[in-house]
Amino acid sequence: MPSFKTLDDLNDIAGKRVLVRVDLNVPMKDGKVSDVTRIERVAPTILELSSKGAKVILMAHFGRPKDGPTPEFSLSQIVSSVKSVLGHDILFASDAIGAPATEAIAKMKDGDILLLENTRFHKGEEKNDPAFTQSLADNGDIYINDAFSAAHRAHASTEGLAKLLPAYAGRTMQAELEALEKGLGNPVRPVVAIVGGAKVSSKIDLLMNLVKKVDALVIGGGMANTFIAARGTEVGKSLCEHDLADTARQIMLEAAQSGCTIVLPEDGVVAREFKAGAANEVVTIDSIPADAMVLDVGPKTVEQIKAWVGRAETLVWNGPLGAFEITPFDAATVAVAKFAAECTRSGKLTSVAGGGDTVSALNHAGVSNDFTYVSTAGGAFLEWMEGKVLPGVAALEAQAKA
Ligand SMILES: Nc1ncnc2c1ncn2[C@@H]1O[C@H](COP(=O)(O)OP(=O)(O)OP(=O)(O)O)[C@@H](O)[C@H]1O
Numbered sequence: 001m002p003s004f005k006t007l008d009d010l011n012d013i014a015g016k017r018v019l020v021r022v023d024l025n026v027p028m029k030d031g032k033v034s035d036v037t038r039i040e041r042v043a044p045t046i047l048e049l050s051s052k053g054a055k056v057i058l059m060a061h062f063g064r065p066k067d068g069p070t071p072e073f074s075l076s077q078i079v080s081s082v083k084s085v086l087g088h089d090i091l092f093a094s095d096a097i098g099a100p101a102t103e104a105i106a107k108m109k110d111g112d113i114l115l116l117e118n119t120r121f122h123k124g125e126e127k128n129d130p131a132f133t134q135s136l137a138d139n140g141d142i143y144i145n146d147a148f149s150a151a152h153r154a155h156a157s158t159e160g161l162a163k164l165l166p167a168y169a170g171r172t173m174q175a176e177l178e179a180l181e182k183g184l185g186n187p188v189r190p191v192v193a194i195v196g197g198a199k200v201s202s203k204i205d206l207l208m209n210l211v212k213k214v215d216a217l218v219i220g221g222g223m224a225n226t227f228i229a230a231r232g233t234e235v236g237k238s239l240c241e242h243d244l245a246d247t248a249r250q251i252m253l254e255a256a257q258s259g260c261t262i263v264l265p266e267d268g269v270v271a272r273e274f275k276a277g278a279a280n281e282v283v284t285i286d287s288i289p290a291d292a293m294v295l296d297v298g299p300k301t302v303e304q305i306k307a308w309v310g311r312a313e314t315l316v317w318n319g320p321l322g323a324f325e326i327t328p329f330d331a332a333t334v335a336v337a338k339f340a341a342e343c344t345r346s347g348k349l350t351s352v353a354g355g356g357d358t359v360s361a362l363n364h365a366g367v368s369n370d371f372t373y374v375s376t377a378g379g380a381f382l383e384w385m386e387g388k389v390l391p392g393v394a395a396l397e398a399q400a401k402a
Pocket residue numbers: 196197198199202220221222223239294295296318319320321322323324325354355356357358359378379
């Protein structure tokens with residue numbers, strides 16, 4: 001577990017200006033926040049600081065603005081959602097630095113919560129520019145990072161500030177890392193990983209790291225086709241990265257050398273159209289019709305995966321087993337998710353999942369709350385699982401050692 005300071009190490013913060021980096025990069029639909037999970041995750045840290053009398057100043061990014069401030073990327077759009085999730089009034093400053101920020105902060109009373117405008121409206125944020133970082137730091141006495149899901153970015157508000165102010169991890173940062181540690185850092189064995197999703201190319205580092213750490217790696221989703229094709233099996237019109245056949249073989253070799261069993265689908269659900277309700281059939285994996293594509297793993301494979309999950313003490317999961325957004329190709333993902341949830345509820349399994357589509361898939365299966373931990377992080381979750389150092393976490397650790 002990383003060693004950094006947490007809110008438990010913070011005393012006498014009444015009246016202090018506490019700069020808190022949160023991840024409010026929430027999905028929007030028709031101008032409204034469509035999923036408040038990330039706001040809910042950072043609420044405990046914010047409310048704890050406010051109840052202790054701190055002046056809580058929230059810093060966050062929103063989307064990936066390229067050309068300075070635009071209404072489309074303004075955090076003003078989410079103020080009302082933050083207010084309703086926190087059940088607390090929220091002040092808003094129209095710029096993260098400069099007069100709008102300093103004037104708003106000067107007016108704050110103890111316990112007030114202020115949200116600063118999108119830090120990415122300044123180029124200095126992503127460049128981790130010392131002058132911009134200093135302008136942010138000038139408005140605070142203490143820095144707290146509660147944005148695990150942005151910790152893979154070495155930006156001013158996620159990394160630079162930890163070098164300028166006394167730095168602490170927030171409750172969500174702490175919880176995410178504790179859960180990941182249980183899942184992969186120091187897990188109870190046997191550990192089974194399920195990796196699905198569309199492509200091998202986006203997850204090569206993840207697969208390479210997992211085969212060295214887990215006892216069994218279940219590969220599903222579109223990426224399984226690349227592995228199956230690499231063994232010499234025809235995959236018809238299925239999504240497949242034929243140019244990664246060597247990489248897939250290399251991963252299988254690494255797995256064999258590390259004593260990790262690779263579990264590939266035995267059967268698949270094939271269709272000729274990528275659309276909801278498309279006519280489909282179950283075929284064994286060595287008889288995929290030339291004009292069809294595999295859109296889900298088949299029922300025999302589901303039973304095989306359930307058997308692995310049933311034997312496991314720890315499960316880590318990233319990526320759906322099929323094209324879960326269109327029925328009936330959500331069947332395997334839903335069945336395995338429900339089974340893993342059942343094992344977790346009965347106390348037999350520690351289950352940790354993460355990734356944007358994975359979280360949607362678990363929500364779709366109605367089991368997100370039954371997993372031991374579901375990370376709201378996408379890129380940061382993957383990078384942590386790949387064994388990479390996250391700059392936001394490393395900066396907190398460095399400060400704790402200093
Ligand atoms: N057999 C398949 N054929 C085509 N697409 C598939 C197949 N199986 C899964 N997918 C697609 O893979 C996508 C999800 O994969 P992805 O790797 O993005 O998941 P994730 O890592 O949880 O999400 P994120 O990248 O958002 O963090 C879904 O859109 C799903 O439809």
